[in-house]
Amino acid sequence: xxxxxxxxxxxxxxxxxxxxxxxxxxxxxxxxxxxxxxxxxxxxxxxxxxxxxxxxxxxxxxxxxxxxxxxxxxxxxxxxxxxxxxxxxxxxxxxxxxxxxxxxxxxxxxxxxxxxxxxxxxxxxxxxxxxxxxxxxxxxxxxxxxxxxxxxxxxxxxxxxxxxxxxxxxxxxxxxxxxxxxxxxxxxxxxxxxxxxxxxxxxxxxxxxxxxxxxxxxxxxxxxxxxxxxxxxxxxxxxxxxxxxxxxxxxxxxxxxxxxxxxxxxxxxxxxxxxxxxxxxxxxxxxxxxxxxxxxxxxxxxxxxxxxxxxxxxxxxxxxxxxxxxxxxxxxxxxxxxxxxxxxxxxxxxxxxxxxxxxxxxxxxxxxxxxxxxxxxxxxxxxxxxxxxxxxxxxxxxxxxxxxxxxxxxxxxxxxxxxxxxxxxxxxxxxxxxxxxxxxxx
Amino acid sequence: xxxxxxxxxxxxxxxxxxxxxxxxxxxxxxxxxxxxxxxxxxxxxxxxxxxxxxxxxxxxxxxxxxxxxxxxxxxxxxxxxxxxxxxxxxxxxxxxxxxxxxxxxxxxxxxxxxxxxxxxxxxxxxxxxxxxxxxxxxxxxxxxxxxxxxxxxxxxxxxxxxxxxxxxxxxxxxxxxxxxxxxxxxxxxxxxxxxxxxxxxxxxxxxxxxxxxxxxxxxxxxxxxxxxxxxxxxxxxxxxxxxxxxxxxxxxxxxxxxxxxxxxxxxxxxxxxxx
Numbered sequence: 211x212x213x214x215x216x217x218x219x220x221x222x223x224x225x226x227x228x229x230x231x232x233x234x235x236x237x238x239x240x241x242x243x244x245x246x247x248x249x250x251x252x253x254x255x256x257x258x259x260x261x262x263x264x265x266x267x268x269x270x271x272x273x274x275x276x277x278x279x280x281x282x283x284x285x286x287x288x289x290x291x292x293x294x295x296x297x298x299x300x301x302x303x304x305x306x307x308x309x310x311x312x313x314x315x316x317x318x319x320x321x322x323x324x325x326x327x328x329x330x331x332x333x334x335x336x337x338x339x340x341x342x343x344x345x346x347x348x349x350x351x352x353x354x355x356x357x358x359x360x361x362x363x364x365x366x367x368x369x370x371x372x373x374x375x376x377x378x379x380x381x382x383x384x385x386x387x388x389x390x391x392x393x394x395x396x397x398x399x400x401x402x403x404x405x406x407x408x409x410x411x412x413x414x415x416x417x418x419x420x421x422x423x424x425x426x427x428x429x430x431x432x433x434x435x436x437x438x439x440x441x442x443x444x445x446x447x448x449x450x451x452x453x454x455x456x457x458x459x460x461x462x463x464x465x466x467x468x469x470x471x472x473x474x475x476x477x478x479x480x481x482x483x484x485x486x487x488x489x490x491x492x493x494x495x496x497x498x499x500x501x502x503x504x505x506x507x508x509x510x511x512x513x514x515x516x517x518x519x520x521x522x523x524x525x526x527x528x529x530x531x532x533x534x535x536x537x538x539x540x541x542x543x544x545x546x547x548x549x550x551x552x553x554x555x556x557x558x559x560x561x562x563x564x565x566x567x568x569x570x571x572x573x574x575x576x577x578x579x580x581x582x583x584x585x586x587x588x589x590x591x592x593x594x595x596x597x598x599x600x601x602x603x604x605x606x607x608x609x610x611x612x613x614x615x616x617x618x619x620x621x622x623x624x625x626x627x628x629x630x631x632x633x634x635x636x637x638x639x640x641x642x643x644x645x646x647x648x649x650x651x652x
Numbered sequence: 653x654x655x656x657x658x659x660x661x662x663x664x665x666x667x668x669x670x671x672x673x674x675x676x677x678x679x680x681x682x683x684x685x686x687x688x689x690x691x692x693x694x695x696x697x698x699x700x701x702x703x704x705x706x707x708x709x710x711x712x713x714x715x716x717x718x719x720x721x722x723x724x725x726x727x728x729x730x731x732x733x734x735x736x737x738x739x740x741x742x743x744x745x746x747x748x749x750x751x752x753x754x755x756x757x758x759x760x761x762x763x764x765x766x767x768x769x770x771x772x773x774x775x776x777x778x779x780x781x782x783x784x785x786x787x788x789x790x791x792x793x794x795x796x797x798x799x800x801x802x803x804x805x806x807x808x809x810x811x812x813x814x815x816x817x818x819x820x821x822x823x824x825x826x827x828x829x830x831x832x833x834x835x836x837x838x839x840x841x842x843x844x845x846x847x848x849x850x851x852x853x854x855x856x857x858x859x860x861x862x863x864x865x866x867x868x869x870x871x872x873x874x875x876x877x878x879x880x881x882x883x884x885x886x887x888x889x890x891x892x893x894x895x896x897x898x899x900x901x902x903x904x905x906x907x908x909x910x911x912x913x914x915x916x917x918x919x920x921x922x923x924x925x926x927x
Binding site for chain 1: 806810811813816823824825826827828831889890891892893894895
């Protein structure tokens with residue numbers, strides 16, 4: 211069986227936030243989830259888990275893609291407590307070239323809700339670090355992720371994809387500008403401390419809001435963030451009085467249920483004397499009840515809504531994205547060439563020829579002496595050496611083939627054997643030395 | 653009656669209206685860029701028309717409904733130009749220019765032949781003051797209602813998570829529309845109040861009594877009360893945004909009804925029947 215890279219997941223295009231929020235893992239749970247996945251899906255030789263607001267994906271290396279996918283789906287359903295039927299229609303599955311391309315596109319922010327937004331790379335690095343820590347990333351994933359980071363860097367450097375108001379955070383700021391004429395007399399309440407929420411608050415702060423209030427489940431965190439952003443911290447169990455003051459509320463709490471409901475906010479709006487309020491919900495699952503949008507002078511935007519807002523300059527970004535796709539495509543090719551180099555068949559070929567070469571070389575070295583022998587004797591010596599070579603090769607190759615079934619060890623073993631026996635490698639010199647030593651002894 | 657200057661003004665207004673509307677629909681070439689200059693040119697030609705007729709009449713030319721409508725359209729054109737340029741709100745042109753065009757075109761068609769002689773009693777310095785204040789107030793209310801319509805449209809689109817309009821990023825914010833609406837209402841209310849006061853003083857000087865409960869006066873008072881209530885709801889109850897915009901439009905429809913109705917159906921002295 212061939213080892214291939216596979217990806218299975220949902221993203222903002224295939225699944226609504228209602229499905230994504232049920233599949234998503236909290237950051238602190240991701241490593242443990244990865245370990246559980248590894249147990250539940252033995253077909254996955256290597257695995258990493260990417261879980262952001264916009265995507266939940268499992269990337270792995272397997273010899274049996276169908277089995278790996280089935281095991282992963284079963285795992286997600288069980289682990290997240292969501293019926294497989296609820297998310298299976300939204301799943302995409304990629305293998306080999308498509309999987310590698312997808313990973314690179316994700317890293318280069320080509321698959322993002324807002325193409326070119328920079329946060330995804332950090333999230334991908336996080337996912338990789340977790341996989342490396344948990345020990346589920348092996349040779350192929352290590353290489354694949356590092357390559358994805360390099361591709362992202364190259365795309366960022368050589369295209370204008372990240373330019374302009376492209377991130378979700380800037381989209382939120384644009385939105386604030388449509389509701390408010392100036393932010394100089396506005397108060398922002400930041401609830402929770404997701405990366406995107408923090409960036410949004412930072413952008414608003416840079417435009418000069420009057421005050422920024424930060425609240426978070428861990429008060430110390432709120433204090434630290436407030437200090438960094440130049441705001442004030444509010445205790446989480448007592449944040450409600452601040453709702454009245456806030457013209458912009460950014461929700462980014464990891465909460466199982468919605469934090470603010472319509473009945474409660476209706477009172478807040480009255481106390482605010484109907485001054486408009488912008489609620490930006492970056493939480494997955496969502497922090498604010500969707501019905502809040504129906505309240506007078508209240509504008510509720512969740513992560514899916516923000517995609518519609520950033521439609522401007524899309525044409526330009528699409529042009530740059532096309533350039534980026536070309537880069538990705540060429541890098542996918544180079545990665546696959548490397549990956550195929552790891553395949554057993556070429557490795558076996560290399561090993562065979564390496565050992566054959568050793569025999570040829572030895573025969574060549576002793577050709578003067580061989581020439582003095584009778585043809586029959588010479589044939590026997592050639593037969594003897596051929597037999598020896600075949601016996602050694604048989605042991606190596608059958609051992610490799612056996613371990614090849616236990617993906618992905620076969621690939622690595624073959625790679626090691628190939629390198630050790632490669633005539634131009636340092637290992638070759640080592641072998642020569644050992645052979646010389648052996649000669650001396652005899 | 654109008655001068656030869658009015659027809660080219662009507663044409664320029666029509667072109668300006670087309671330009672502003674095209675801009676809203678996403679055109680960003682010359683039609684959009686030309687809209688504001690066209691509106692200004694139309695207003696300039698109309699100014700000449702008003703000036704010539706004013707000189708002919710020896711006073712402000714507002715002796716019948718058509719003339720009042722033309723004068724109101726002219727004030728609206730000037731005020732909308734101010735909003736477009738000074739407040740950078742080209743969206744105002746999209747409703748103001750078509751309205752101005754319609755008003756002037758209707759008035760041009762309606763215009764009675766010949767000159768209406770104004771009774772000597774009315775040839776007072778109070779006439780231009782009173783009429784200008786009243787129509788200035790109405791023009792401000794026209795714009796307030798238009799801005800409110802824009803507010804409601806943008807508000808609805810924002811709730812529906814759609815771009816505000818074709819020029820999304822340059823569209824005025826809801827807060828700005830709300831504030832401009834409030835300012836227009838405030839100044840309009842002041843103008844209307846002054847118009848009523850000057851009208852009363854003038855009536856006293858001419859007929860010996862301040863108030864005679866003729867239809868225009870009664871309606872003006874009713875409208876004054878409605879606008880006062882509208883401003884009060886914002887100041888005291890804090891009604892703003894959507895609610896304020898909807899109320900502005902509601903009160904304005906009453907104003908239109910009274911302006912058209914009183915002038916055409918029950919004209920008193922204000923309708924040109926000075927007997």
